[in-house]
Amino acid sequence: MKEEELIYGTRAVIEALDAGKEIDRILVQKGLSNELYNQLRKALRNRPVPIQVVPPEKLRRLSTGNHQGVIAYLTEVTYYNLEDTLSQVFESGTLPLVLILDRITDVRNFGAIARSAECAGVQLIVIPSRGAAQINGDAIKTSAGALHRIKVCREDNLKQSLDYLKESGLQIISVHEKTDRLIYDADFTKPTALIMGSEEDGISGEYLKRSDMQVKIPMQGKTASLNVSVATGIVLFEAVKQRLK
Numbered sequence: 001m002k003e004e005e006l007i008y009g010t011r012a013v014i015e016a017l018d019a020g021k022e023i024d025r026i027l028v029q030k031g032l033s034n035e036l037y038n039q040l041r042k043a044l045r046n047r048p049v050p051i052q053v054v055p056p057e058k059l060r061r062l063s064t065g066n067h068q069g070v071i072a073y074l075t076e077v078t079y080y081n082l083e084d085t086l087s088q089v090f091e092s093g094t095l096p097l098v099l100i101l102d103r104i105t106d107v108r109n110f111g112a113i114a115r116s117a118e119c120a121g122v123q124l125i126v127i128p129s130r131g132a133a134q135i136n137g138d139a140i141k142t143s144a145g146a147l148h149r150i151k152v153c154r155e156d157n158l159k160q161s162l163d164y165l166k167e168s169g170l171q172i173i174s175v176h177e178k179t180d181r182l183i184y185d186a187d188f189t190k191p192t193a194l195i196m197g198s199e200e201d202g203i204s205g206e207y208l209k210r211s212d213m214q215v216k217i218p219m220q221g222k223t224a225s226l227n228v229s230v231a232t233g234i235v236l237f238e239a240v241k242q243r244l245k
Helices: 010-018 035-043 056-062 082-091 107-119 137-142 158-167 205-209 228-244
Strands: 006-008 023-029 051-054 070-074 097-102 124-128 151-155 171-175 192-197 213-215
Touching: 006 010, 010 023, 010 035, 010 070, 023 056, 082 124, 082 151, 082 158, 097 107, 097 158, 097 228, 107 124, 107 137, 107 228, 124 158, 151 158, 158 171, 158 205, 171 228, 192 228
Parallel strands: 023 051, 097 124, 097 192, 124 151, 171 192, 171 213
Antiparallel strands: 006 070, 023 070
16 A cells, blocks of 8 residues: 555544545544544545444554554545436436446456446446445556546445436346346346446345346356456446447
8 A cells, every 4th residue: 555545643534534535445443432533423424435443453554653543545536426427427318327336345356347347338337335345556557547437436325326226217237147037138228227246245135126137147168157347348248239239
């Protein structure tokens, strides 16, 4: 982690928030409780910035200075509001194609997915505020800069986000292995939000319940599954193929 990607100290983090800095996550020392920390909690109200409670040793490994029990990681991209961004897509007359990533935590997988998504014309990527890959220099490099060209929305509650997308007229399509329908059975010429899950845990059951359709990629070999970034690219370019007809 480069020195300039970290902010040390409670007051410094509050000032960064007030200045509009994008913060990826905040590490807070276990047991921390004081007025300054209460001010930080207030500053974070209505902001989807995850707080991770850690032992003092974790903070000492990151900084030998006076961190006051708080260290923040800056992100290298700007996060966007889902409702505003989707409204802009509709206003532009573009057919929405939204990508939702459920617990994709590997930085390079995330970067590769963003690269494929931008190439396929995805207008926005939706990620949870917790349990998502950190958007750092490695992610941006792997994305070949696509993360500077595609909008990322970080949401506190993906269930509510899915409900909003459905209310806005998008079909929700989940891609996983435990279904009989193939990706070719889906009609991607409709406004679509596509959910991809982690290789370890797949897609959350709550999100599957909200899906209008569940599909899989046909497999011919003996290997159990594809890398999630490869799988995402295959599905996205099936959507591209259908939309070009």
